[in-house]
Amino acid sequence: MIFIIAYLGLIFFLLIFLFFMSLYTAFLIYSSFKGSPYVATRKKVIKEILEMANLKKGKVFYELGSGDGRVNRLAVKNWQVKAVGVDINPLLVFWSNFLAKLQKLDKNCQFIRKNIFDINYSKADYLYIFLMPDLIKKLTPKLKKELKKTCLIISHGFKIEDKGIKLIKVKEGKPFNTYYYRI
C-alpha cells in the first residue's frame, strides 16, 4: 500500500514539474516570437554597467524587456532610482515583482507586462535595453520621438545604428560590449 501511495505521489510531482516546465518553455518561445529571446545580462557585469551610467537618486530608470528584473532591482537597491521594467512575458513579470517584493524594493521598482511598443518613455532619465538588433531597429524611431535629450540610453550587447543617436562611450566586455547613447 505504502509503495503504491509513494508511486502515485512521485507521478503527481513529475506531472506538476512537467506542467511548469512546459509553461516556462512556452513563454520563452513566446518571448522569442515577440522579437527577443530571454537571455539575462550576466550578474557580474550589471554593477559595472550601472556604475558607468552615473545613476542619480530619484531619477527614472526604464528597462525594456526586463527579464527577471535583475538590472532594475540592482539599480534601485544601490542607486535608489525609480525603476520601471517592461516585459511581454507574464511569468518573468510575475517573478520580477515577486523578487522585488522579497527584497523590499517594490516601492520604487515595478514591473509591467506589456509590449515595449505600447509604452511612452518620455519620463525616462535612463533607458536600459538588451534586445536583438532587429527589435532595436524597429524601436529606434519611437525612442527618438519620445525620449528627453538628456536621457541616457544603455544598450547591452548590440549597437544602435542610427545617425540621430550619438554613441558617447563603450564598456568593453565579454561576450558583450555595452554602448551608451544620447539622442
Ligand SMILES: C[S@@+](CC[C@H](N)C(=O)[O-])C[C@H]1O[C@@H](n2cnc3c(N)ncnc32)[C@H](O)[C@@H]1O
Ligand atoms: C535578452 S532578454 C533581456 C533580459 C533583461 N533585460 C536582462 O538584461 O537580464 C530580452 C527580454 O525582452 C523580452 N521581450 C522580447 N520582445 C518583447 C516585446 N516586444 N515587448 C516586451 N518585452 C519583450 C523577452 O521576454 C526577454 O525577457
